Amino acid sequence: MPHISDIHYEESHLKVLRLLQINPGLSQRDLSQALGVSLGKINYCMRALLDRGLIKMQSFRGSGNKQGYSYLLTAEGVVVKSELAHKLLQIKVREYKELCHEIEELKKEIEK
Numbered sequence: 001m002p003h004i005s006d007i008h009y010e011e012s013h014l015k016v017l018r019l020l021q022i023n024p025g026l027s028q029r030d031l032s033q034a035l036g037v038s039l040g041k042i043n044y045c046m047r048a049l050l051d052r053g054l055i056k057m058q059s060f061r062g063s064g065n066k067q068g069y070s071y072l073l074t075a076e077g078v079v080v081k082s083e084l085a086h087k088l089l090q091i092k093v094r095e096y097k098e099l100c101h102e103i104e105e106l107k108k109e110i111e112k
Contacts, residue, residue: 007088007091010084010087010088011088012035012037012041012045013045013048013049013054013084014081014084014085014088015035016031016035016042016045016046016049017049017054017055017073017077017080017081017084018081019031019034019035020055020071020072020073021073021078021081024058024070024071024072024073025068025070026071027068027069028042028043028046029042031046046071049077052076052080053074053076053077054073054074054076054077054080054081055071055072055073055074055077056071056072056074057069057070057071057072058070058071058072
């Protein structure tokens with residue numbers, strides 16, 4: 001079974017990849033707010049995704065001559081996103097089944 005911190009790490013990456021696939025123009029601040037995590041955590045995650053070649057950064061000029069970036073998933077990023085989704089789905093289904101079993105055991109205990 002994967003280590004809990006690994007699961008959270010992969011889950012964070014999947015959430016960021018999902019959001020960027022839908023809206024590549026999101027800033028790191030936007031991602032931070034959407035996911036309810038610190039800007040530092042998003043920065044760390046984005047750096048890891050860039051270093052792994054899962055996203056690429058494309059600069060563009062916005063209004064007011066302010067430099068902006070668009071984060072695009074690479075072909076490998078799309079594949080890894082799908083693999084992460086599959087892996088995390090398996091983990092969540094297993095957790096769900098364990099939780100259902102635990103709920104049934106608690107119900108039995110209460111009925112006694």
